[in-house]
Structures are given as C-alpha cells and as structure tokens.
Amino acid sequence: LRLFYRYRDLAPQLVPLDYSNKPAVTLPYELIGSMPELKDNPFRQRIAEVFSEHGDGNMTLDDFLDMFSVLSEMAPRDLKAYYAFKIYDFNNDDYICKSDLEKTVNKLTRNELTPEEVSLVCEKVIYEADVDNDGKLSLADFQHMIVRAPDFLSTFHIRI
Amino acid sequence: HFGSSVASYFIFLRWMYGINMILFGLTFGLVMVPEALMGKPYGSLPRKTVPRAEEATAMNFATLWDFSGFAQYSVLFYGYYNNQRTIGWLKFRMPLSYFLVGVGSIGYSFMIVTRTMAKNANDDGGGDDTSFNFSWKMFTSWDYLIGNPETADNKFASITTSFKEAIVEEQESRKEENIHLTRFLRVLANFLALCTLAGSGYLIFFVVRRSQQFALEGLENYGWWERNEVNTVMSLLGMFCPTLFDVISSLENYHPRIALRWQLGRIFALFLGNLYTFIIALMDEINLKARYFLSFTLEEEKIVKYNMTIWEASLYNGTIPENSTAPPIQVDPADVPRGPCWETMVGQEFVRLTVSDMMTTYITILIGDFLRAVFVRFFNYCWCWDLEYGFPSYSEFDISGNVLGLIFNQGMIWMGSFYAPCLPAINVFRLHTSMYLQCWAVMCCNVPQERVFKASRSNNFYMAMLLFILFLSTLPAVYTIVSIPPSFDCGPFRMFEVISETLEHDFPSWFGKVFGYASNPGLILPFILLMV
Numbered sequence: 190l191r192l193f194y195r196y197r198d199l200a201p202q203l204v205p206l207d208y209s210n211k212p213a214v215t216l217p218y219e220l221i222g223s224m225p226e227l228k229d230n231p232f233r234q235r236i237a238e239v240f241s242e243h244g245d246g247n248m249t250l251d252d253f254l255d256m257f258s259v260l261s262e263m264a265p266r267d268l269k270a271y272y273a274f275k276i277y278d279f280n281n282d283d284y285i286c287k288s289d290l291e292k293t294v295n296k297l298t299r300n301e302l303t304p305e306e307v308s309l310v311c312e313k314v315i316y317e318a319d320v321d322n323d324g325k326l327s328l329a330d331f332q333h334m335i336v337r338a339p340d341f342l343s344t345f346h347i348r349i
Numbered sequence: 350h351f352g353s354s355v356a357s358y359f360i361f362l363r364w365m366y367g368i369n370m371i372l373f374g375l376t377f378g379l380v381m382v383p384e385a386l387m388g389k390p391y392g393s394l395p396r397k398t399v400p401r402a403e404e405a406t407a408m409n410f411a412t413l414w415d416f417s418g419f420a421q422y423s424v425l426f427y428g429y430y431n432n433q434r435t436i437g438w439l440k441f442r443m444p445l446s447y448f449l450v451g452v453g454s455i456g457y458s459f460m461i462v463t464r465t466m467a468k469n470a471n472d473d474g475g476g477d478d479t480s481f482n483f484s485w486k487m488f489t490s491w492d493y494l495i496g497n498p499e500t501a502d503n504k505f506a507s508i509t510t511s512f513k514e515a516i517v518e519e520q521e522s523r524k525e526e527n528i529h530l531t532r533f534l535r536v537l538a539n540f541l542a543l544c545t546l547a548g549s550g551y552l553i554f555f556v557v558r559r560s561q562q563f564a565l566e567g568l569e570n571y572g573w574w575e576r577n578e579v580n581t582v583m584s585l586l587g588m589f590c591p592t593l594f595d596v597i598s599s600l601e602n603y604h605p606r607i608a609l610r611w612q613l614g615r616i617f618a619l620f621l622g623n624l625y626t627f628i629i630a631l632m633d634e635i636n637l638k639a640r641y642f643l644s645f646t647l648e649e650e651k652i653v654k655y656n657m658t659i660w661e662a663s664l665y666n667g668t669i670p671e672n673s674t675a676p677p678i679q680v681d682p683a684d685v686p687r688g689p690c691w692e693t694m695v696g697q698e699f700v701r702l703t704v705s706d707m708m709t710t711y712i713t714i715l716i717g718d719f720l721r722a723v724f725v726r727f728f729n730y731c732w733c734w735d736l737e738y739g740f741p742s743y744s745e746f747d748i749s750g751n752v753l754g755l756i757f758n759q760g761m762i763w764m765g766s767f768y769a770p771c772l773p774a775i776n777v778f779r780l781h782t783s784m785y786l787q788c789w790a791v792m793c794c795n796v797p798q799e800r801v802f803k804a805s806r807s808n809n810f811y812m813a814m815l816l817f818i819l820f821l822s823t824l825p826a827v828y829t830i831v832s833i834p835p836s837f838d839c840g841p842f843r844m845f846e847v848i849s850e851t852l853e854h855d856f857p858s859w860f861g862k863v864f865g866y867a868s869n870p871g872l873i874l875p876f877i878l879l880m881v
Contacts, residue, residue, distance in 0.1 A: 297509075298505065309516055317484050340489050
C-alpha cells in the first residue's frame with residue numbers, strides 16, 4: 190500500500206485512487222527516474238526499461254511493484270541475479286557481450302578510464318566469468334559468477 | 350566509515366566481550382560469591398588473612414598493583430578457597446563447584462566457538478576470494494541504496510580508483526619475474542623470520558630463569574624493572590616483532606593477500622612460542638619448588654598442620670584431638686604460619702601478565718597512534734619532507750594484529766582462570782575499556798588501510814585460531830590437575846593427592862569412568878572433525 194502511495198505521489202493527476210477496475214495508467218520514465226531512490230543510480234534507465242511492459246521505461250503500477258519487490262531485501266538470490274542480468278544487458282540480446290560491459294564500466298566510472306583500461310577490464314571479466322567460452326556472458330555464466338559474490342545481495346537492494 | 354573489515358573487528362570484539370561476560374557470570378556467581386558469603390564465618394580463617402609479616406605493606410598501592418598483599422589473600426585467587434566439602438546452610442559443594450565451573454567455562458567456550466564456526470561456514474558457502482575479481486567489481490560495486498548525490502560522487506570516485514588499482518595489479522602480474530632472485534629472497538626472509546622467533550623464545554626463557562633467581566634471593570633487593578621483567582619483555586616482544594615481520598615480508602614480494610597470510614602465520618607462531626615458553630618456564634619453577642618443599646619441609650608441613658588443627662579447635666571450642674597435649678591457644682589469625690601456595694603464585698603471574706599486556710596495548714595506542722597523528726599534523730609545516738605521505742604518516746588500523754592480540758589474550762584468560770577466578774572479571778573490564786579506546790583512536794587518528802582484506806572469509810580463520818588456542822590453553826591446566834599434587838595449605842583441593850580424587854568422591858561411580866573415557870583426546874579430535 191505504501192508503494193501505491195509512492196507511485197501515486199509521482200503524478201497525482203494521472204493516477205486514480207481507485208484501482209478496482211484496473212485502469213491502464215503508465216507513468217513516463219522521467220517521473221520514475223526522478224525518484225529519490227533512483228536518481229543517483231547510473232543504471233536507472235536500464236532498471237526502468239527492464240521492468241516496464243514494453244521496454245520503453247514507462248511503468249504501470251504492476252511494473253512499479255515488480256521492480257521494488259525484486260530489489261527488496263526479501264527477493265531470492267536467483268531472481269535478483271536474473272533481473273540483474275537483464276539490466277546489464279544493454280542491447281537486450283540475452284547475452285552480456287563486450288560492448289555491454291564497456292557501457293557498464295563507463296557508467297560506473299563516469300568515463301574516467303582510458304579506452305585501453307576499459308578494454309582491459311572487459312577482457313578480464315570475460316576471461317573470468319565466461320564458462321562456455323563463447324566470448325560473451327550468458328545468463329548461466331552470469332549466475333554462476335554472481336551467486337559467489339559476497340556483497341551482491343547487499344548492494345543490489347533498494348529500500349523504499 | 351572504514352569498511353567492513355574494521356567493522357568486523359569491532360563485531361568480533363563485542364562477541365568476545367559477550368563470552369567473557371558469561372564466563373565472568375559463571376565464575377562470579379558460582380564460585381566467588383558463595384565463598385565470600387558463606388566461606389568466611391565457617392572457619393579456615395588463617396589462610397584468608399594477610400600474614401603478620403606482610404601486613405605492613407599489604408595495602409600499599411605497589412603491592413596491590415603487583416597483586417600480592419591484600420589482593421593475594423582474597424577471593425580473587427585460588428588459595429583463598431576452603432577445602433570443606435560443603436559450606437553454608439545450603440550445603441553448597443564448594444570444591445565440586447570450583448572444578449565444575451572450570452570445566453564448564455572451557456566447555457561453554459568450546460561450544461560457542463564451534464557453533465559460530467559452523468554458522469559462518471554455512472553463510473560463506475566456502476567461496477573463493479581470488480577468482481571473479483573484476484567481474485564482481487563491475488557488477489556488485491555500485492550500492493543501489495545510495496540516494497544522496499554527494500555519496501554518489503564519492504562512490505564513483507572510489508569505484509574508479511578500485512578499477513585502476515586492479516588494473517595496475519593485473520599489469521604487474523603479467524610482468525616477467527626473475528624467479529631465482531625471488532626464490533632466494535623468500536628463503537632468506539623465512540630464515541630471518543625463524544631467527545627472530547627463536548631469538549624471542551630464548552629471550553623469554555632467559556628472562557624467566559632470571560626472575561626465578563631473583564625470587565630465590567628475595568624480591569626486595571630489586572627495583573621495579575626486575576620484578577616486572579618477564580611481563581614487560583613479553584609485551585614488548587609482542588609489540589615489536591610484528592613490525593619486524595612486516596619489514597621482512599617486504600623482501601618477499603608476494604601478492605598482498607598471500608603476504609598477509611604469511612604475516613598472520615608468523616605472528617601466530619610468535620605469540621604461541623612466547624606463551625608456551627612462559628608456561629614451560631613456570632612449570633619448571635613449580636616442579637622445582639614442589640620438589641624443594643617436599644624434601645625440606647615435610648617436617649614443617651606436619652608442624653603447620655598440627656598448629657592449624659589446634660587453632661581451629663580452639664576457635665570452635667570443640668573437641669581437642671586426643672593425641673594433643675597442648676592447651677588451646679588463642680592466636681590471632683594473622684600470626685598462624687602457613688605453607689607455600691604455588692597455585693596462587695601461578696594465578697598471580699597470569700594476572701600480572703594480563704594487566705601488563707593491557708597497559709602495553711593502551712600505551713601503544715596512545716603513543717603509536719595519537720601522538721604520531723599530533724606530531725604529523727602539527728610538524729608538517731616545518732619539516733623537510735612531506736610527513737603525511739612518507740614516514741611516519743598517519744598509522745593504519747592494523748586489523749590482523751589487533752585480532753590476534755585479542756585471541757591470545759583470551760587464551761591467557763582460559764589458561765589462568767582455573768588458578769585465579771578473577772581473571773574473567775579483569776578481562777571484562779579490559780575489553781570494555783579497550784573497545785571505547787580503540788573506537789576513538791580509529792575515528793580520530795587512523796586512515797583506512799590500503800589493502801582491503803575481505804572480512805567474510807577471514808572470520809572463519811580467526812575462529813579456527815581461537816579454537817586451537819582453546820585446546821592449547823586447557824592442556825597446561827589439565828596437566829597440572831592430573832599430575833602435580835596441590836599445595837597442602839591452600840585451595841579447595843588440598844586434601845587430595847591429586848585433584849581427580851574429587852571426582853571419585855563426589856560423583857557417582859559411572860560418571861568418573863565416562864569422564865575418563867571422554868577426556869581421551871582421541872575422542873575429541875573426531876568430534877571436531879565431525880563438526881566441521
């Protein structure tokens with residue numbers, strides 16, 4: 190219920206109080222991205238795109254609820270890993286390839302690293318995590334790597 | 350502030366504090382309080398009051414600090430306790446309870462440590478630290494909880510730095526090494542470390558021998574240094590040798606994580622060696638004294654016993670033993686002669702060691718961290734080189750050194766608590782104060798470590814060391830229980846040749862047999878393996 194009020198607070202004029210006849214209301218990405226929990230996050234656009242229905246970043250109440258439930262403390266590790274994979278997969282081809290990795294690194298460091306350094310990092314990641322040796326990370330590779338990370342659960346978490 | 354590893358140190362400290370509180374509760378409640386409340390009125394006064402010869406100096410601060418004088422003849426030490434089977438109107442079985450509390454505290458510590466280890470092992474999943482380094486940096490370094498632009502800026506900066514560090518490390522590891530030179534340097538470094546260890550062991554042995562000589566010649570002739578020589582030497586060694594090891598390890602040119610493991614191992618060996626040399630020297634001394642007293646004072650023992658029975662009889666105005674011909678003597682408790690008491694002496698040594706260790710830690714923190722920081726901050730303007738970056742700079746918070754110190758302190762407590770029930774109490778006080786002192790020191794004087802050591806993995810390592818120390822600590826006490834006869838004039842077990850006779854008298858017979866089997870080390874080791 191708290192989440193519903195947060196959703197409504199973003200755009201009170203668009204969201205009706207009464208949801209019993211399931212109106213189809215979506216909030217545009219700009220409003221979601223300006224939420225205090227998300228506005229400093231470099232991946233907020235990807236998060237919104239992953240959870241929104243049509244992949245454009247505009248979210249219905251259901252999408253909104255899904256997003257925060259996956260990012261909450263109680264979501265199981267595998268579910269979080271699945272969604273994390275989708276978030277970091279920028280081109281939505283179900284594989285995290287080198288260009289996806291490059292984009293991730295640049296978002297994390299705000300373009301402070303030189304291209305050689307970025308390339309080195311991406312190569313190392315593929316070297317470390319690519320189990321099936323196809324030069325990119327599939328969901329299985331990603332999950333295999335992320336479940337062993339000690340701080341994955343604590344960092345991939347938003348409290349609202 | 351400083352990362353999860355520093356936080357984990359303080360969590361560990363707090364957990365230790367909890368254990369010590371419980372141990373303190375056990376010893377205090379079941380041993381010290383009944384004795385204090387019910388022991389005194391029921392006889393055995395002579396061994397509780399200060400002998401006349403020492404009375405003059407009994408309340409001086411110096412003697413109190415040394416834990417002799419008034420403190421020696423109090424509830425704090427082993428020698429105070431009565432040997433009557435039951436005391437008070439509750440028929441509280443004193444010797445039994447003393448023994449059981451000792452066993453119980455060890456058993457409790459053992460259970461808690463293994464349980465924590467098991468819990469940690471489950472949480473961890475036995476993950477490997479070194480693989481997936483870059484992948485984890487990429488995918489788990491951003492903290493999604495950040496909601497503040499300033500924090501976000503900091504986080505971006507730290508991520509960038511972390512990536513750069515990892516890149517540099519990667520590039521270095523790809524460089525070609527001169528294998529032979531590295532191997533030679535490593536062998537040399539190990540040799541130096543072994544020399545240091547041997548040297549420190551010998552030094553302690555030498556110093557303890559010297560202190561025995563002093564004791565034989567009478568302690569009044571010497572100043573403060575000679576009296577506290579052993580303790581100060583041990584504490585100083587504990588302070589300087591780790592830094593020496595650090596310097597040696599720079600020869601070795603290992604990966605930081607591996608270098609840290611070597612460092613920990615060496616410090617561990619150092620402390621272990623020191624502690625065991627100390628114990629062995631003490632045991633030697635006790636054996637010497639026991640033999641000495643046995644051979645010369647058997648007669649004296651009889652005399653003292655005789656005098657004491659007369660004294661007791663006179664107090665109760667009860668039946669005088671038939672074979673005595675002397676009339677009841679009214680003797681002031683302080684004047685009654687009493688025999689030597691090696692258990693109290695051992696207890697005193699432990700307490701003195703703990704206290705001096707505590708003092709050394711505090712002084713090191715004050716001087717090493719605080720004064721250093723003040724010096725660097727204020728003299729930086731008028732000094733030749735940049736003090737903050739070069740030597741001496743602000744000191745880091747040395748987690749591993751501190752944790753090891755804590756573990757060895759606990760080992761000493763376990764070892765000594767059989768002889769001096771007050772040790773857990775002292776330790777509680779010590780942990781309490783050092784927690785606040787270190788917290789303040791970390792906040793105001795230290796800078797974060799350059800090498801970040803992941804906290805989760807090392808927790809189990811520290812628990813394993815704690816367990817090991819627990820075993821090693823119980824060994825000396827057990828050895829003395831089963832082999833050396835207790836002093837005839839003090840403590841709750843003095844009527845027996847060997848303490849294990851208590852078991853035969855007080856427990857039902859089958860229990861004694863079970864205990865005999867259970868104390869077989871062969872049973873304990875598989876038990877441990879099962880737990881793991």
